[in-house]
Amino acid sequence: MSNLDQVKPGMPWLPTRKERSQKALSFLLSVLASVVLLFTTGLNGKLGWVIAFFISYVSISFITEYRRAGIPAAQDSLLTSISRFAIFLAIIPIVSILATVISKGWRGLHWGLFTQDMSQATVNDSIETGGMLAAILGTFIMVGLALIFTLPISILTALYLTEIKGKFAGLIRFLVQAMSGVPSIVAGLFILSSIVYPITQSFSGLMGALALSILMIPTVARTAEEVLLLIPNDLREAGLALGATQWRTVAMVVVPAVKSGLVTAIILGVARIIGETAPLILVTGGGDATNFNPVSGPMGSIPFYVWKAFLLGGSEESSYRTWAGILVLLVWVLILFMAARLISSRTRKR
């Protein structure tokens, strides 16, 4: 009995101290080798160092694993280090983008950004004059209108795919997926050719909202379909067994059960279109003055504001403007993203 007390439970799958020190050693060796590579070859700069480090780390870990456990283990270590490097490469741009936007954007932020519009200022004027009021308002109006157009269509599409399961369900699912691949500029061209040129002959916020809803429908419809599929069939059968018609079952049981999922779908749809630039350039006319009326007169938007400052600018002030605009846009995307995650994680827990 006393013997058993002395036996500590071992964890043979964890690396031993020797293995850990070997790992650290090979890491240090590859840092050293990468510095040597940097000085002896044409590689330079931070990214050059990353590549050099990658090459030396892969080869050194390959050799040590080969000496330890032969060729299969060495090949295995190759995939391990390459996939680690790949995820690292995938993360670099996002970190760089966030750092760039924040470091460049905060200098252009000031209170007037949210209280003034650009009707009295050009993009190269001092940053103190002019702001994004028209752009923010325009984006709100257009996204809101797009939401109004999109919501019934995409929810009906999702209901068709999950509740009615008609003859064409396969085809419609296919088409919705195809629709999510429609290039944004094509959506703009379509509105231009079907409504702006033959009918209204002027740019307006409504046209922008229509173009945006084409891009938004597939996102909302597919997310809504996914959440509707999660509803257990028992719920529908219970509704029908109580004598409700299909219409009552869907309206009183199924849709209330997926309410939060539908909110997620809406948020994802808004996040999809809030930064769309190309169709808005084509059909809204991009006004600088505050415009509350979506059916007449050009309407500004945040992406258009950024794009204009980027294209027409050349001065320091315009670059402040560009990046402050992007920062505001990014903050919106972040808020939407967080909201969607929060809601979906809360429902998953329930």
Add this chain to the structure above:
Amino acid sequence: MLVTKPRRSDQFFRVIVTSGGMSSLLILGLILAFLAYRGFEVFRLEGFGLITSSDWSVVEDDNGSVVSQSYGLAAMLVGTVLSATIGVFIGIPIAVLSALFLEFYAGRKIRNFLIALIDLMAAFPSLLFGLWGFLVLMPSAEYWAKLLHKYLGWIPIFDVPAPVFTRSPFIAGVVLAIMIIPICTSISREVFSQTPLDRIQAAYALGATRLAMIRAVVIPFGRGGVIGGAMLGLGRAMGETVAVYSVLNIVYQVNWQVLFGAGGNIASMILLKIGEADRDETNALMAAGLVLFLLTLIINFIANFLVSRLGKTGR
């Protein structure tokens, strides 16, 4: 046989939902019809020259009336395919390996954090990628282009006629690669995560290393889905507008030399021309939009077919 007739409210409900469900068919059909209607004259004027010639010009005399016009998309078509293909070639290996890392190597906490980060990146607007690509990526990508040219310049596609390395298809391809990495990673990850667990465990039980398990079980199972995801990324990359516009020179000349600063893609050319186009040229741009639309539609169909053959995956 006794069949209860659906109530009137149910019939009504079914009609409404079905007609709503048909809207995607309607919208796609309308896009096709209107672009074809607008572009019809140009198709008649140019015939196959629309996609085989690379001359896009409108010559006007002093009074502003058009003397000669020719609309050829070959250069833009080549540019579209070239930059998107470069994007896929750079992006897909990174995306697939990242997906493997997330699915089979990463610990739970790191995994969740990285997935959230990559999903966030998928939500970034393309404008952001364009500006970042122009300001931050271009200088370093130019350096890489020079390095490639120095060591691999003897391969024809890496050669350049003049030392202009900025705003090249290569740089546009790198930006596109970064843009499609998040979506391709999440598709590949979803495909990999559906690998049957018993087969994975069987492989381990037979003494396979991780690599051997992935090669024998995961890759054969997920190949179709990964290829589908790559095609989906290709479709995205072909339709990209503002991001490509900000990092690629638009030149009406077929250019296969990926490091040379000339190229273009259909979407960015439409954006460039639409503001100043007269009636005929606008119609030609509509025809260009139709070509782009059909191109992405075909690629998306193939992609969705490949992904959906494995069941419900991807978004």
